[in-house]
Amino acid sequence: MIDSQDSQTSAGSNPESLNPEILNPEILATPLESVVPVVPVAPARSAQPWRIAALVVLGFMILLGAAPGYFGGRWPWLREPSIAHLKQIKTLSQTGTAVSGWPTLSQTEALRGPKRWSEQVLQRPKASDSPATAKPADRPTDRSAEADRRPVKLSLLPMGGPKDQPTVEWTDWQGALRLSIDSEQMIPVTITSQGRSISFTVRLIRGWTADRQTYAIAQWYVWPGGGSPDPATWFWSDRAAQVQGQRLPWLAAIVTIPTDRPLDEVDAYRNELTALAERVMLSLQEGVLAGKPGPTSAVKTKP
Numbered sequence: 001m002i003d004s005q006d007s008q009t010s011a012g013s014n015p016e017s018l019n020p021e022i023l024n025p026e027i028l029a030t031p032l033e034s035v036v037p038v039v040p041v042a043p044a045r046s047a048q049p050w051r052i053a054a055l056v057v058l059g060f061m062i063l064l065g066a067a068p069g070y071f072g073g074r075w076p077w078l079r080e081p082s083i084a085h086l087k088q089i090k091t092l093s094q095t096g097t098a099v100s101g102w103p104t105l106s107q108t109e110a111l112r113g114p115k116r117w118s119e120q121v122l123q124r125p126k127a128s129d130s131p132a133t134a135k136p137a138d139r140p141t142d143r144s145a146e147a148d149r150r151p152v153k154l155s156l157l158p159m160g161g162p163k164d165q166p167t168v169e170w171t172d173w174q175g176a177l178r179l180s181i182d183s184e185q186m187i188p189v190t191i192t193s194q195g196r197s198i199s200f201t202v203r204l205i206r207g208w209t210a211d212r213q214t215y216a217i218a219q220w221y222v223w224p225g226g227g228s229p230d231p232a233t234w235f236w237s238d239r240a241a242q243v244q245g246q247r248l249p250w251l252a253a254i255v256t257i258p259t260d261r262p263l264d265e266v267d268a269y270r271n272e273l274t275a276l277a278e279r280v281m282l283s284l285q286e287g288v289l290a291g292k293p294g295p296t297s298a299v300k301t302k303p
Contacts, residue, residue, distance in 0.1 A: 083162055083247045085291040092158040092251060096120040097283045098295040102276065105151055113172025118156040122276075124257075154280060155254040158288075162247070166221050166231035169252040170203075179207035179215070183266045186229070187218075191278050193285045200227030202277050204266050212262040216269035218255040218277050223248045224289050227281060249289065253280055 083089075093116050096107040102122040110119045157169055174181060183206040190199045200220060208214040220229045226237060238248040255276050257269050266273075286292070 081242060081245050081247045083159075083249050085288060086159075086162070086249060088288045088291055088293055089158045089249050089251060090160065091293070092156055092288055093118045095293070095295055096154070096156060097280070097287055099154065099276070099279045099283050101125055101279060102152070104295070112155070112157075112176040115157055115160070115169070115172065117173070118154075118158075120154040120156070121151045122154055124150070124152050150258050152258075152276065153254075153256040154276075155252075155256065157252040159250050166234055166250055166252065169221075170219055170229070173252075173254060174207065177207075178209060180209075181205045181207045181217075185266075187270070187274060189274060189277060189281070191282050191285075193282055196225075198225055198227075198281070198285060200281060201229065202227075202274070203229035204270060204273060206259075206263075206266040207256075208263060214259040214262050214264055216257045216259055216264070216266045216273055218273040220253055220277070221250050222253050222281060222284050222289070223250045224285070227253075251284070251288075253277075253284070255280065 093109050096104065096118045097120075098104065099120075099122060102125065105121040105123055107118060107120045109116050111117075155173065157173075159166075183204075185204050187202050187204055188199065189202055190197060192198070200222075202218045202220040205217045205219070206214065207217050220227045221231065221234050223234055223237065226233075228234065234248065234250050238250075241248050255273055257272060257276075259269065
């Protein structure tokens, strides 16, 4: 075994045992370039001058457009959409609104809590003035001649500015008049304005004072195309409008009807409240919310 290994080792290290072509002097003297092909590398292209100039001009224009807003804090993506017809809406507390079929006897601006409301006194239509063909919601309930002479109040509170949101308007109004309330119920109402159907919800309640003077009351917030007594409903409707680059103006509306007797049930006045709420909603949708000015012929009284 030892002799065999020695013979293999000596054979592997013997130069004469190598391939004679590898040791050929002509092959060893051949240049490497002729043996291994060299792939030519194209020189790097310099950017064309007109492209560089275009990029410089574009960057300069972007800087000019963004710099004023950046240094002034006026970033377009932070600006909320403007509110349509806000000027006309804000004057509503001074003018009120004209309600078809319910003549305005007087209108004044009154402080209810921290905000100023429009307080209108409306003449109730006589029961005999309602046609027999009118639908039930339009017909006043049976009432005495004395009740016909008792006026109805319409209270309106417009939004004060772009950041004003409905919150505790009902609480402020009820607290200013020192009313106790109960018998709350939500009533869905639908009107047709300029060929489109508008559905909204009103909140009916019974309110009374310490001397048992009692009122049937309807409350709701109004905005273009809808309404609800719940401020959260306006909030989500406004957020949906902002996605489309718009804002929803709002105002609060309250109808107050004195009852015939102390602590009368509000159900007895549901038809009359609903009929008047329809007229008020129609007036607002086609009036200030459409950009039209408020009435100028209302009878004014001092606050």
